[in-house]
Amino acid sequence: MDRGRFSLLLLDPGEIYFEDFSAVLIPPDITPKTFDNKKQDGRLKMCSKSLVFDPRDINKPIIKIPLKDCVVIEQWKGSAKYLASNNVLMVNCREYMEMLEGNIVAPYKFKEATNFLFQLNYANIMNCLPQICQLHRASTLPAAEQADMIATIVHSRQARVSFDALWLDLYEKVVMETEADKVTPLVVNPGRILLSTSRLFFQPYNNVETVPVIKIELSVIRRMVKRRFLLRHIVSNASTSSGCDKGDISGNQKKRDDLYNKLLEQPALKLQELEQDVMTLQWQNGIISNYDYLLYINSLGDRTINDLTQYPIFPWIISNYIIGELDLQNPDHFRDLSKPVGALNEVRLQRLLERYEEMSYPKFMYGSHYSTPGFVLFYLARLYPHYVLCLQSGRFDHPDRMFNSVADVFKNCQTNMSDFKELIPEFYDVAQGGNFLVNNLGINFGYRHNGVKVGDVELPPWADSPQDCVVKLRNALESNVVSQSLHRWIDLIFGYKQQGEEAIKAHNLFYHLCYEGNVDLDAIADLNERHALEVQIMEFGQIPKQVFKVPHPKRKIGLPLLNEPYQIKSAETEDLWKNIRELEMVNSFNTHKNTVSNLFISEDCARITSVGHDSKLKVFSLQQNRQTRSANIGNMPLSSCIQMPNVNVLVIGSWDNQIVLYDLDYGKVTESVLAHEDAITCMCWGQRSSILVSGSGDCTVKVWKGLNNNGVIRPIQCLQKQIDHNSHVNCLDFDVDDSHLAVGTEDGEIYIWQTKDFALKKKYQIDASSITTINYSPDGMKLALGGKNKTLQIIDVETGLPVFSKVMKSSISSLKWNGFLLILGCDDGNLFIWDIMKVKLLYEIKAHSGAIKTVDISSDKSIIATGSEDRLIKVWKPKN
Structure with missing residues (x-):
């Protein structure tokens, strides 16, 4: 069927199109001689608030007759020889509109009173006239009652229609069928949605769509999202593998949730899990761009291109649009992302705060929002003029x-007392090339006060073209200056500074109806009151759903701080791990008689040194594939072992509360000290600070300095400080420059101590479960930790926010972070290798029959060593 030029955007926002009829428009001045020339063949559309005639001749205007402006709608009672029958609809109206004359997008022409005659070619007027008259009666009601009556008419029509089962394949089974609306910008189209075992169907009740039924294979759906519409949770959205977005599906919340849950139960559905913590960590690591991360957060905050009231929000980045050259290294050229737009100008802010103080409850600082349908189309008027005409009643x-x-x-956004708008993604979308800045359609928008015709958008002096403007804005968005502070803007728009006391302190408070949860539209019985609120919400703007409740972590700037010289030479080894197909065991040593508690690989990758619960110190040659040293160190289990720099001396921690120095050259214990009042559980050496720290079951960490002065421990001289904790100290680690020490305890607490004075900087209660192992990221910005609760967590050191969390099959007993690799050993003997930059599991293997108590990776990343409760030490290499 030829659908002509008709579009739902020619109707009022949200207006429903029911059906159409083949018809002939008979102009008022027609005569028998001019009938054949002046008559217009076309289709008459019956809509909830108007009648629309779409002529077949595209040079003729489309005629829209608002039902509220109709005086008489009836069967024509006259007669004419040139009419074959009296199957003619007569419409007398006070005003009507002409649209798309000459098939040109332009403001509508508003015409005064006239009579229209429509001869119906096939439909019987007595069948369609009652429906038109019913809608005409609805148009005379107040807006809320009209909407309620139209909803009743829609529901009545829906109840008489069922899904056409002929669209189903032979072996396809129906899972669920219900009413639903397809929601796209300014348009709501009702129909039926059907879920089968292999596809999702939407069958509209009208013929306006390009296809009679929209079909989506479940196998290509990659993401399902629940969304809000007018602050109500009634919308679902499906995104496919091709990136195609078919629009949002709206129903009541129960129907939406039922559909969502039924979809998730289908075996054919293979969703790509975009876990929030994975995306945040990938963004921090530089795997995904600032642009893509903002798009993702907008999606989490219920922002979608299918709803102009909740269009994706992007920040103003550049603050200087009058200079000739843009310097992306100069912070003065950038907007302060820690402040909302309304607080960027201090003078204006003070005036707003004065008004705020004098205001009665509920108070707000800003009388307009940073994102509304009008603001979105303000930016996109040249690209989508038909949307503007729809929203602004044809003007x-x-x-x-x-x-x-x-x-x-x-x-204007800096100075005007009512303009606080942010930007939209198109300002940074290089793929679109700035086409929204150009009047490519040649639309006549009129002339400004200075006589200049509105054409393309005037660009900043530093932009050579629309494409160049968008490219430079995108480069600014991805710059180090923005990456250092983008998390602060996220806190304002999507995070903990979005509402409440933090919003007040950040000068970020908007009108109360903007916030989710401040009004329950479904609980409002008065139709007029509810309609008024809906209109207010739609026009004023909506705060995104709050995504983050704590400060958002900061993005890593530049490459990880891996300063070891071998990093330059390890590219081939890194590629080997990234493409790992198999983990090959190249050595195995079994001379320990009890649990291997700690080991390390030497800097030259020639030896492995280990200690165990059998009180033994062992040294193994990887080149000779044999044990080269074995020594008894006391009579109690040994927990830890460290190689002193520049001397061939080991520092060993024991369960007999002692720290022992063992001289490898002479093969003997040279010194020991009673260091703690309980077993020593862990030790760590600061390479840059030359500080040794020891942790114990006595709830303390002791700080030792000067141990490498002739290899002698003298408690009075070496013991610098004792740090107390609330429970047993299980693990500790220095950051990359030894400026901070992280301590994990039995009761799930993490302490961050400043090493310059060992003052407590941060303390986090991560979990009530014991933390068994902890390791700083190479850049010192994050901590990886594991424990008895079977959860691998990576936390942002500054905020304590868990930016990644993964529940394993058993408790985590050891881990080692080296470059992009995170090695994980578990109590069930499984070894995991993660690419923690991409947050991707590279390999998993059952490495031991007992818990893996210790892991290490060589300096050149060529081998991994593991020690276990099964008394074995194993050495592994990657294979492609």
Whole structure:
């Protein structure tokens, strides 16, 4: 069927199109001689608030007759020889509109009273006239009652229609069928949605879609998202593997949730799990861009391109639009992302705060929002003029109020007392090339006060073209200056500074109806009150759903701080791990008689040194594949072992509360000291600070300095400080420059101590479960930790936010972070190798029959060593 030029965007926002009829428009001035020339063949559309005639001749205007402006709608009672029958609809109206004359997008022409005659070619007027008259009666009601009556008519029509089962394949089974609306910008199209065992169908009740039924294979759906619509949780969205977005599906919340849950139960559905903590960690690591991360967070915050009331929000980045050259290394050229737009100008902010103080409850600082349908289309008027005409009742904005200059808009956002808008993704979308800045359609938007015709948007002096402007804005978004502070803007728009006391302190408080949860529309019985609130919410803007409840972690700037010289030479080895197909065991040593508690690989990758619960110190040659040293160290289990720099001396921690120095050259214990009042559980050496720290079951960490002065421990001289904790100390680690020490305890607490004075900087209660192992990331910004609760967590050191969390099959007993690799040993003997930059599990293997108590990776990343409760030490290499 030829659907002509008709679009739902020619209707009022949210108006419903029911059906159409083949018809002939008979102009008022027609005569028998002019009938054949003046008559217009076309289709008459019956809509919830209007009648629309779409002529077949595309040069003729589409005629829209608002039902509220109709005086009489009836069967024509006259007669004419040139009419074959009296199957004619007569419409007398006070005003009507002509649209798309000459098939040109332009403001609608509003015409005064006239009579229209429509001869129906096939439909019987007595069948369709009652429906049109019913809608005409609805148009005379107040807006809320009209909406309620139309909803009743829609429901009545829906109840008489069922899904056409002929669209199903022979072996396809129906899982669920219900009413639903397809939601796209400014448009709601009702129909039926059906879920089968292999596909999702949407069958509209009208013929306006390009296909009679929208079909989506479950196998290509990669993501399902629940969304809000007008602050109500009634929308679902499906994104496919091709990136195609078919629109949002709206129903009531119960139907939406039922559909969502039934979808998840289907074996054919293979979703790509975009876990929030994985995405955040990948963004921190530089795996995904600032642009892509903002798009993802917008999605989490219920922002979608299918809903202009909740369009994705992007920040103003550049603050200077009048200079000739843009310097992306100069912070002065960037906006302060720690402040909302309304607080960027201190003078304006003070005036707003004065008004706020005098205001009665509920107070707000800003009388307009940073994102509304009007603001979105303000930016996109040249690209989507038909959306503007739909939203603004067939009119464009005054030429002087249009988006004419980037510099002028930014200036207005800094100074105007009612303009606080942010940007939209198109400003940073290189793929679109800035086409929204150009009047490619040649739309006549009128003339400004200075006589200049509205054309393309005036660009900043530093932009050579629309494409160049967007590229430079995108480069600014991805710059180090922005990466250092983008998390602060996320806190304002999607995070903990979005509402409540933190919003007040951040000067980020908007009108109360903008916030989710502040009004329950479904609980409002009065139709007029509910409608008024819906209109207010739609026009004023909505705060995104709060995604983060604690400060958002900061993005890593540049490459990880891996300063070891071998990093330059290890590219081939890194590629080997990234493409690992198999983990090959190249050595195995079994001379320990009890649990291997700690081991390390020498810097030259020639030896492995280990200690165990059998009180033995062992040294193994990897080149000779044999044990080269074995020594008894006391009579109690040994917990830890460290190689002193520049001397061939080991520092060993024992369960007999002692720290022991063992001289490898002479093969003997040279010194020992009673260091703690309980077993020594862990030790760590600061390479840059030359500090040794020891942790114990006596709940303390002791700080030793000067141990490498002739290899002699003298407690009075070496013991610098004792740090107390609330429970047993299980693990500790220095950051990359030894400026901080992290301590994990039995009761699940993490302490961050400053090593310059060993003052407590941070303390986090991560979990009530014991933390058994802890390791700083190479850049010192994050901590990896594991424990008895079977959970691998990576936390942001500054905020304590767990940016990644993964539940394993058993408790985590050891881990080692080296470059992009995170090696994990578990109580069930499984060994895991993660690419923690991409947050991707590279390999998993059953490495031991007992818990893996210790792991290490060589300096050149060529081998991994593991020690276990099964008394074995194993050496592993990757194979492609």
